[in-house]
Amino acid sequence: MSKTVKALLTACALAAAAGAAIAQEQVVNLYSARHYSTDEALYTGFTKATGIKINRVDADDAGILARLKAEGAASPADVILLVDAARLYRGEMDGLFQPIRSKVLEDAIPTNLRSLPAADGGISWFGLSTRARLIVFNKVKVQKSDVDTYEELADPKNKGKLCIRSGSHPYNLSLFGAVTEHLGEQKAEAWLKGMVANLARAPKGGDTDQIKAVAAGECDIAVTNSYYLARLMRSTKPEDVAVVNKVGVVFPNQQSWGTHMNIAGGAVARHAKNQANAVKFLEYLASPEAQNYFANGNNEWPAVKGLNIDNPALKAMTQGQPFKSETIPISAVGANITKVQQMLDRVGFQ
Numbered sequence: 001m002s003k004t005v006k007a008l009l010t011a012c013a014l015a016a017a018a019g020a021a022i023a024q025e026q027v028v029n030l031y032s033a034r035h036y037s038t039d040e041a042l043y044t045g046f047t048k049a050t051g052i053k054i055n056r057v058d059a060d061d062a063g064i065l066a067r068l069k070a071e072g073a074a075s076p077a078d079v080i081l082l083v084d085a086a087r088l089y090r091g092e093m094d095g096l097f098q099p100i101r102s103k104v105l106e107d108a109i110p111t112n113l114r115s116l117p118a119a120d121g122g123i124s125w126f127g128l129s130t131r132a133r134l135i136v137f138n139k140v141k142v143q144k145s146d147v148d149t150y151e152e153l154a155d156p157k158n159k160g161k162l163c164i165r166s167g168s169h170p171y172n173l174s175l176f177g178a179v180t181e182h183l184g185e186q187k188a189e190a191w192l193k194g195m196v197a198n199l200a201r202a203p204k205g206g207d208t209d210q211i212k213a214v215a216a217g218e219c220d221i222a223v224t225n226s227y228y229l230a231r232l233m234r235s236t237k238p239e240d241v242a243v244v245n246k247v248g249v250v251f252p253n254q255q256s257w258g259t260h261m262n263i264a265g266g267a268v269a270r271h272a273k274n275q276a277n278a279v280k281f282l283e284y285l286a287s288p289e290a291q292n293y294f295a296n297g298n299n300e301w302p303a304v305k306g307l308n309i310d311n312p313a314l315k316a317m318t319q320g321q322p323f324k325s326e327t328i329p330i331s332a333v334g335a336n337i338t339k340v341q342q343m344l345d346r347v348g349f350q
Contacts, residue, residue, distance in 0.1 A: 089334020154194025
């Protein structure tokens with residue numbers, strides 16, 4: 001055999017080996033709207049447990065949904081992580097997700113925290129962590145009993161006291177969608193109109209800004225997601241400690257339907273090329289290890305029930321006691337969003 005032929009055979013063998021190595025490399029391509037540095041531990045933990053490498057693209061929820069639409073069948077995405085029920089519902093309605101069957105996920109995630117089943121029983125998305133929509137108040141000027149329900153945000157007794165971010169922000173859209181599910185459209189619209197009448201200032205800023213506005217005396221009551229308050233509670237900065245000391249917190253509607261809980265969740269992309277790995281990743285996110293990362297890293301409550309969490313802020317917020325959360329299907333919240341947006345326009349809620 002000539003040296004040239006030997007060289008060619010050697011080259012072919014090396015190319016084949018390289019090709020086999022590439023084919024054997026396990027990956028999952030993730031589009032994520034979770035911009036929390038503590039999530040890095042989740043990704044590291046998954047790769048360590050499974051050997052599957054994560055290729056991640058970060059963007060906001062709207063950007064991810066737009067990108068999936070534009071990419072179509074050519075999209076490399078396998079898993080989608082979004083941080084709001086309404087956005088997950090929108091992705092489902094736009095046909096961007098692939099319904100899956102997973103006994104691990106179906107056993108772990110409560111029925112009300114996931115999509116309605118498709119015709120074949122598949123689930124389009126699962127909630128993986130939860131966050132409560134809370135009311136904070138000035139402890140000197142406001143009695144807790146005057147703000148212990150969402151309905152009281154619109155009560156005339158609270159005129160000129162309310163701070164809130166934009167009504168059209170997804171966190172508020174989901175709250176308003178939940179209230180619409182509880183009260184019906186007519187009463188919900190009257191409630192929104194009452195909140196507009198009670199504003200201390202035009203809606204602006206994020207949830208942390210609302211908490212700080214209460215502490216600064218710009219308003220007396222505000223609405224926030226629980227993890228924003230927890231961040232301030234865990235901070236050692238003197239200015240954050242001062243804010244926390246001035247505000248009280250309410251888990252609304254404990255005597256009725258319970259506090260509204262929004263979700264961060266995940267789905268398998270419609271055109272996932274690594275579908276099995278995508279399901280493995282979502283199943284990992286429902287594991288006790290990952291659920292504790294959500295709780296201790298980003299101050300979210302686990303979606304999986306029965307886990308003991310050791311987050312000092314969440315424990316302090318609830319005084320170590322369980323609280324009543326609403327049990328309506330989170331998918332119904334998403335289904336109400338179009339109606340809510342129309343109501344916001346009619347009542348002039350910016």
